[in-house]
Amino acid sequence: MVQGQEETRPVDLMQQWRNVHQEAISLAEEIEHLPDECPCGDADAHLNGHCQCCGTHPQAIQPKVHSQSCTDLLACLRADLALLCEDFTRLAGPMNAVAFQTRWAVLRREVLLTADDLQKIAGALERVDQAVVGFRHSCAVSEMRSLKRACAELRMHCEQLNSELGGHDASA
DSSP states (O other): OOTTOOOOOHHHHHHHHHHHHHHHHHHHHHHHTSOSOOTTOOHHHHHTTOSHHHHHSGGGGSOOSSSSOHHHHHHHHHHHHHHHHHHHHHHHHHHHHHHHHTTOHHHHHHHHHHHHHHHHHHHHHHHHHHHHHHHHHHOOHHHHHHHHHHHHHHHHHHHHHHHHTTOOOTTO
16 A cells, blocks of 8 residues: 555445435436426536526426536536446456455355446446537537436345345435
């Protein structure tokens, strides 16, 4: 270990996971409540629930669920997921080597499955990013629906991993 660096512990990874999970759920909920139509053509304002279309849409009458905008949530989620993956890789490498040396097949399998789950989440987040770019370009209903599907997929992968980790409450 490099002097001055703290070692990443499993508890730290669980807290990082809870942050990622909560941000993914918050983003999915925010996007879910946006109207599909955006006739005003202001994609950024629409994504943040501040355009004229959002103000007159029946779903927009509900109070905003979260204090961050969709674009802020997406940026935080991207950064936090990257950090979690990096820290998991740093911790999982030595765990995997120990498991292999001592023939702890169950531990090794769990490390590999978790890494696979994190890759699925990263892939789903990439599809959300692509859908946001598509919506910003065209403000098309089809692009917003694609974004909502990508968010639903991201949410599904996050809920699946959360369940596999023992269903720890992400808000705890």
